[in-house]
Amino acid sequence: MDIFLQQLANGLTIGSMFALVALGYTMVYGVMKLINFAHGDMVAASAFVGLTIYTQVMGQATSLLAVIVIFLLTALTMACVGVILERLAYRPLRNAPRLSAVVSALGASLVIQNGIMLVWGPRMRIFPELVPQVYWDFNGVVISMIQVIILVLSLVLMLALYLFVEKTRVGAAVRAASIDQDAARLMGINVNSIIALIFIIGSSLGAVGGLFIGLYYRGITFNMGWQYGLYAFIAAILGGIGNIPGAMIGGMLLGLFNAFIAGYVSSTWADAFTFILLILILIVRPTGILGERVAEKV
Amino acid sequence: MSNDVLFEIKDLEVSYGSIAAIKGISLEVRKGEIVTILGANGAGKTTTMRTISQLLKAKNGSIKFKGIELTHLPAHKIVKLGISHSPEGRRVFSILTVEENLMLGAFTRSKVNKETLNWVYELFPRLQERRKQLAGTLSGGEQQMLAIGRSLMSDPEMLLLDEPSLGIAPILVKAIFEQIKAIAGKGVTVLLVEQNAKAALKLADRGYVLDVGKIALEGTSAELLASEKVQEAYLGKKH
Ligand SMILES: Nc1ncnc2c1ncn2[C@@H]1O[C@H](COP(=O)(O)OP(=O)(O)OP(=O)(O)O)[C@@H](O)[C@H]1O
Ligand SMILES: [Mg+2]
Numbered sequence: 001m002d003i004f005l006q007q008l009a010n011g012l013t014i015g016s017m018f019a020l021v022a023l024g025y026t027m028v029y030g031v032m033k034l035i036n037f038a039h040g041d042m043v044a045a046s047a048f049v050g051l052t053i054y055t056q057v058m059g060q061a062t063s064l065l066a067v068i069v070i071f072l073l074t075a076l077t078m079a080c081v082g083v084i085l086e087r088l089a090y091r092p093l094r095n096a097p098r099l100s101a102v103v104s105a106l107g108a109s110l111v112i113q114n115g116i117m118l119v120w121g122p123r124m125r126i127f128p129e130l131v132p133q134v135y136w137d138f139n140g141v142v143i144s145m146i147q148v149i150i151l152v153l154s155l156v157l158m159l160a161l162y163l164f165v166e167k168t169r170v171g172a173a174v175r176a177a178s179i180d181q182d183a184a185r186l187m188g189i190n191v192n193s194i195i196a197l198i199f200i201i202g203s204s205l206g207a208v209g210g211l212f213i214g215l216y217y218r219g220i221t222f223n224m225g226w227q228y229g230l231y232a233f234i235a236a237i238l239g240g241i242g243n244i245p246g247a248m249i250g251g252m253l254l255g256l257f258n259a260f261i262a263g264y265v266s267s268t269w270a271d272a273f274t275f276i277l278l279i280l281i282l283i284v285r286p287t288g289i290l291g292e293r294v295a296e297k298v
Numbered sequence: 299m300s301n302d303v304l305f306e307i308k309d310l311e312v313s314y315g316s317i318a319a320i321k322g323i324s325l326e327v328r329k330g331e332i333v334t335i336l337g338a339n340g341a342g343k344t345t346t347m348r349t350i351s352q353l354l355k356a357k358n359g360s361i362k363f364k365g366i367e368l369t370h371l372p373a374h375k376i377v378k379l380g381i382s383h384s385p386e387g388r389r390v391f392s393i394l395t396v397e398e399n400l401m402l403g404a405f406t407r408s409k410v411n412k413e414t415l416n417w418v419y420e421l422f423p424r425l426q427e428r429r430k431q432l433a434g435t436l437s438g439g440e441q442q443m444l445a446i447g448r449s450l451m452s453d454p455e456m457l458l459l460d461e462p463s464l465g466i467a468p469i470l471v472k473a474i475f476e477q478i479k480a481i482a483g484k485g486v487t488v489l490l491v492e493q494n495a496k497a498a499l500k501l502a503d504r505g506y507v508l509d510v511g512k513i514a515l516e517g518t519s520a521e522l523l524a525s526e527k528v529q530e531a532y533l534g535k536k537h
Contacts (some may be wrong), residue, residue: 033491132360172401182353182385183389183391185373187402187448188375188405189374
């Protein structure tokens with residue numbers, strides 16, 4: 001029972017991070033039908049940007065206010081990078097064959113990864129201890145303050161995103177643009193602005209995810225975006241690519257699955273089992289758990 | 299008469315890559331008129347409509363609405379000027395509800411005009427009954443009603459209707475034409491593209507016949523109905 005509860009807590013923590021990052025993949029795919037392979041590297045870059053903001057801008061302060069400012073500035077920086085990325089790497093190829101955009105995405109991924117290496121070096125860096133190391137022990141089940149913060153903040157952000165997309169006028173425009181761009185234009189929706197907005201939201205959530213990865217795992221490397229990006233991408237596919245609640249559910253499930261495999265089997269097998277799970281789910285439900293949302297009459 | 303011209307196309311040319319689809323057409327629509335564009339499959343009717351809405355860019359020529367040149371504007375700016383387009387194939391937002399579709403029709407307005415919404419529900423009571431239903435699960439005819447209703451939500455001065463009777467049972471076609479008449483009766487200018495030439499000419503004041511990207515014929519509906527060419531090509535009568 002202890003292992004179960006412990007891995008449940010761990011699983012929800014990593015699941016939240018996967019979900020935050022998965023949202024970036026799924027939102028961009030929803031509107032542009034493009035896998036933004038650079039997203040994982042953007043997430044990695046966020047951790048380094050956060051590190052630099054902490055040391056250079058905030059003078060290594062770790063007060064609550066300072067931490068909030070670090071999160072906001074990092075998200076803002078990455079939102080700008082996301083918008084620039086879309087402008088440079090994707091917009092010129094909007095009407096090109098899909099494969100060109102995929103190549104561009106892979107190129108952008110490499111450019112960002114190498115950019116991180118050039119600026120921050122190839123060696124592992126240690127992310128600052130922005131949150132005090134407080135642990136609570138519930139009869140052998142240990143939960144850290146970082147875990148609680150990650151879970152709660154992720155849930156709040158996801159709820160906010162969900163309400164924005166489902167309940168607001170601009171959210172409806174985002175959904176309209178992901179269904180039919182030309183029809184959306186006929187409604188007076190500026191699809192370019194919607195796409196920019198998608199990159200702003202996706203990159204900001206990814207930035208928070210990157211900071212969480214730094215806080216939780218502490219060691220950050222220039223190429224870690226590949227690993228976390230892949231997990232988040234799988235989470236997005238699990239939930240049904242393009243489907244926002246799907247990415248949230250997919251991320252959480254993947255986190256839990258990973259934690260339980262690590263707890264009951266072995267952490268070295270977690271990756272292999274994850275892929276087996278992915279394949280099994282895709283065999284049973286090719287469009288993911290929630291699937292692409294369709295309402296076609298047959 | 300020319301001072302009440304609301305909308306005017308001059309020497310319009312549109313191409314898909316190297317293939318010319320519209321080869322220099324001119325037409326005008328006066329305020330309050332119903333004008334129809336007829337033509338066989340592939341004549342360029344939809345191309346013309348999409349170019350008016352700037353979903354396609356003209357290669358040459360001008361499109362003016364109330365004196366404003368449209369060809370330099372991005373597509374999303376057109377509806378705000380007062381031109382609303384109900385596209386061929388309906389293009390309703392399938393996984394949004396009927397109500398959400400209608401709200402999006404009013405996207406450019408800071409607030410949904412309640413009166414317009416009520417009017418749309420009056421024109422198409424079925425939409426009100428089904429307002430919580432996903433648009434993609436509506437029947438074809440209902441989707442057409444939704445597409446037209448959605449395009450009315452911006453309170454347009456001119457409505458572009460591309461084949462509103464496409465794929466609809468004859469009995470419903472009649473109803474849709476009645477509703478278009480009612481819409482025009484409210485002072486909305488209508489530019490109507492139709493395969494159903496007879497019904498369109500009965501409804502319209504004037505018409506243009508498009509033939510592989512050129513205007514082959516134009517005139518009042520009565521003139522066109524009487525013309526041998528139209529009768530042969532579209533009304534199935536032999537002389
Ligand atoms: N996206 C496209 N790419 C290339 N050619 C196109 C494209 N869309 C239309 N065309 C061509 O342009 C011509 C005019 O097409 P358009 O859709 O405007 O015809 P239409 O009059 O609306 O026909 P219909 O009555 O069948 O709807 C056709 O020859 C068509 O093949
Ligand atoms: Mg057509």
